[in-house]
Amino acid sequence: MFKFFHLSDDKIRQNKFTPRTPRFPYEDENGNVIEDDFTPRISVAPTILDAEKAIVDLGRKHLYAGDTRRLTTDDIPVYSLTARFPQCPSSPGNPYGKRFNLGTWVGERLDKKETPPGCEKYLDERNRIQMSPRNFPEEWRTQFYGCVPDALETKEQWVLRPVYLYYLGKRSSTQVNLSQEGVEILKRVAPDLLKDEL
Numbered sequence: 001m002f003k004f005f006h007l008s009d010d011k012i013r014q015n016k017f018t019p020r021t022p023r024f025p026y027e028d029e030n031g032n033v034i035e036d037d038f039t040p041r042i043s044v045a046p047t048i049l050d051a052e053k054a055i056v057d058l059g060r061k062h063l064y065a066g067d068t069r070r071l072t073t074d075d076i077p078v079y080s081l082t083a084r085f086p087q088c089p090s091s092p093g094n095p096y097g098k099r100f101n102l103g104t105w106v107g108e109r110l111d112k113k114e115t116p117p118g119c120e121k122y123l124d125e126r127n128r129i130q131m132s133p134r135n136f137p138e139e140w141r142t143q144f145y146g147c148v149p150d151a152l153e154t155k156e157q158w159v160l161r162p163v164y165l166y167y168l169g170k171r172s173s174t175q176v177n178l179s180q181e182g183v184e185i186l187k188r189v190a191p192d193l194l195k196d197e198l
Contacts, residue, residue, distance in 0.1 A: 001190045002065035004044035004078060004157060005051045006165060011062050017042045018162045021134075026149050031130055032102035035148045038134035038141065041158035044078060048171065054154035063176055064165035068189045079158040081151035088147035098149045102131050109140070 006017070019040035026035040044066065045051040067076045088096040094104045133144035148156055168182035178186070 001069055001186070002166070003067035003069060003076075004046055004065070004159075005048050006042065006044045006064040006066070007048075007051045007055060007171065008062040008064060011167070012064070012165075015064065015164050015167050016162065017064075017159070017165055019158075019160055025132075026098075028099075028101050028103075030101070030103055033130070033132040033134075034100050034102050035133075036144045036146055037132055039145060039158075039160075041079075041160055042163065044157050044159055046155050046157070048176070050155045052171075054150070054156050061170045061172070063168045063171045065168055065185075066159070066163065066165045068166075070189050076159055076163055079146060079160055081146055081148050081156050081158065084146035085151055089143045096147065096149065097152075100149055106131060 019042050021037055021040055022035070022043075025033045025037040028034045043054060045054055048063065066074070067078075068074055085096070089100075089105055090096040091105060091108050094101055094108075133141050136144075146158070148154075150156075166182070166185045167179060168176055168185065169179040170177045176182070
């Protein structure tokens, strides 16, 4: 019925979502951030199960949906991270993904003298400071745009502008307990599915 879903810790006021950078970006084994931590976005997934795979805190219970398949009045453009994935930073022996090591990638750039202005600080400190794409000079930072290490598994997509999403209800371990708002939305977009239930 919907093209994407979003799970949230909180019930969002008036169902209005504003893009933001992640509170807990993906880190490598050394504590360096290895995902795009500078692009404000709303993370969504094509199924509820995919949305659950993309979050660390399974306490997120409020389920939202967007872009109904039967209406054309609520179309929301999404940015595909799986399409972007092949262009994410990578090198032999250090492919981009969940095991990607940022220190190794930076070290390779420095060894090859690919050092844009501002990278001198990584020469001696790359193993002692927490690195993050948002702090890199633009030449390096832009290489991480739209890159999330587990995007191939989670099928994560981004909405890059403020949007209103439909609130469906609370997600428990195996089901969604529809809110009254969720029931009303489903009556509108998929009445044939609810006729036996209501």
